[in-house]
Amino acid sequence: MNIKSQKISNAVSCMLLTMGLCAVGCQQPMSETVKGDTTTYNGGFELVTDNKPVNWLLYTPATTRNGDFDITVDTTDHAEGRRSLRIAVRQCGDQGGRLSPGIAQEIAATPGASYEVSYQLKNAGARYRIHITGVDAWNSDAGVTITNADTLQQWTSYKHSYTLPKHLKRLRIEVNVLSAGVLCIDDIVVNELTTAKN
Helix, strand or coil, X not given: CCHHXXXXXXXXXXXXXXXXXXXXXXXXCCCEEECCCCCCCXXXXXXXXXXEEECCEEECHXXXXXCEEXXXXXXXXXXXXXXXXXXXXXXXXXCXXXXXXXEEEEXXXXXXXXXXXXXXXXXXXCCEEEEEEEEXXXXXXXXXXXXXXXXXXXXXXXXXXXXXXXXXXXXXXXXXXXXXXXXEEEEEEEEEEECCCC
C-alpha cells in the first residue's frame, strides 16, 4: 500500500469510527415504558411498576433531554380508584410530543368507528395539550387537539368524540405539559360509540 492509499484508508477508518461513536453516543430513547398485559389499557394508572404506570409511553427528562420535571403516580389525590398520574413541571420545552413532559398510548381500534375518550383533570398553572388521533406505523390523522391552561382546583371531567379514518387501525392518546405547573390526570376511558359503516 502506498502513502496516498494509506492516508485514504486512515481517513475512511477515522470517519467510520466517528460515525460509529456518534451512533452509539447519540442514540436517545424517544420514551420510557413499563410493558404489561397488552390487553390492559390502564387508564386509571392503577397498575404501576417502579412508580411508573404500566403500558404508557413516558416522556421523561431522560428522553426529552430538556427541562426539569417529574412524572409520578400519586396515591394521595385521585379522581377514581387509588391512583392518578401527576406531572410536576418546573421548566420544559413547549414543542409537545416526545419533546415535552407527557405520556402517550396507542390501542387497537376499528377503522371508521367513532370513539369517546373521557378523562378527569386537575391543573395548577400548567399549559397542557391533549391529542387524540388515529395512527399506524407511517401515517397519522389530524385528530382532536385540546390545548388549555385553565386552573382546575377540583377534579374536572372532559369527553371528546373522534371518528377513526377507515385506513387507520390504532387510536393514540397523548398528553403533554407545555409550561411550568402541575397537571394531574386520571380515569382515562375509551368507549367505542359506533362501529364502522360499510
